[in-house]
Amino acid sequence: MLEAKALACARGGETVLTGVDLTLAAGEMVAILGTNGAGKSTLLATLSGELPPSAGEVLLAGRPISAWPSQERARRLAVLPQSSSLAFGFSVEEVVAMGRLPHQEGLARDRKVIAEALHASDVTHLAKRSYLRLSGGEKQRVHLARVMAQIESGSGRSCLLLDEPTASLDLMHQQLILQRACDIAAAGGAVLVVLHDLNLAARYADRIMLLDQGRVSACGSPWQVLEADRIQQVFGVTVQVERHPLHDAPLIII
Template identity: 45%
Template structure:
């Protein structure tokens, strides 16, 4: 489990994050949303212990994250950074296998166990047929699946992802998020994911954390967080909010400003696609 208490971070006298408090429980997927420059990537760095907060605490599995050694932390927490995998001249299997490093020890059977995990994860992610292909010859979407597989073989309790669907086409967006959701459900994984797409966040996340200029604006279910008034306040746009015809979760439709829609005329007509 991941727990954050009164988190604050400043750079060069400018406050980037202030007063954030939330938890992500086992088996739960929380989405972090907000405009550019709202502090989302800084939050990921704090949660992964890449940098330290000025105030507040981050707890991983009930213990201060700074108190875990690097290896102990890697056994419990996996992070997919915004940059994804570089186009390196190594094979898919070689890159995925590096995720087993925290588990490797001196006993002779550890290598056999590592290989079994790598094989299982390549099968789960549909990468078996690409195992011998070089990473620098894959598409961006394929590389993102490899990055996810590398995290999966790490077998963590907590997964943090910083905009994992950026630059991916819609098919790969769905493939990556479906795989994350399936893994979360099977392993009772606690997942925190930064997303720009509000509709994807609504469909895949149990709860959303909305931040603006480093301040926590709202936290709750997608239905509680994604209201027309709140989106207008945070993003400065006037959306239409409808319910998805299958999942009944809120979906955000954008209206060009040339239509002159006012917030007062926005229809909160949930269920109109029934």
């Protein structure tokens, strides 16, 4: 569904990523891990078409990402950046409705999708409130609802790219948001999520790509990637890796 081939990326004339290969298939959720400055956000920006690669190519449904008309691409690919801000006092409902701009399915359909997205992100009770009056975590959930509304119509053939979506969320909403991402993948969509929490990645991701200084250190299942020696090498932290008592996933103990 979304593919990167021999990708290299640069910012300000400095190479940030080199030799990245990634295939994001329908029905899976892939987590990107790495230290600060490893190139995680740059990778998402390149995969979304925001940042042209300095080498290699990005394909969406087999077509170069740059060949997609912007409105058509927006119906197939939605991006939640690391930070989003609005300077005007739109209501929460109006912000989520912005996700429907690429679609032309009628007002009744839009209202239904918006209501479902508000509920999925647990912000229905905030629908009429001004966006400017929200906390940081509430704003994050509103923007997640917006991108979910954007891809809903084609959730079975769409990609969702999330850059640190849990950064400002409490424990309950971290679990909620990642479960919603899993639901999108289970419905046939594809999700790529940047995370810092190794245990969240281990719990929710089908595969993990670990970046180290702009290169892929490892890519595979959580069990294959989250080995104690590799975590020590990349993050400089000594950990113990055990089996989670409730899930078939690694549990990282610091």
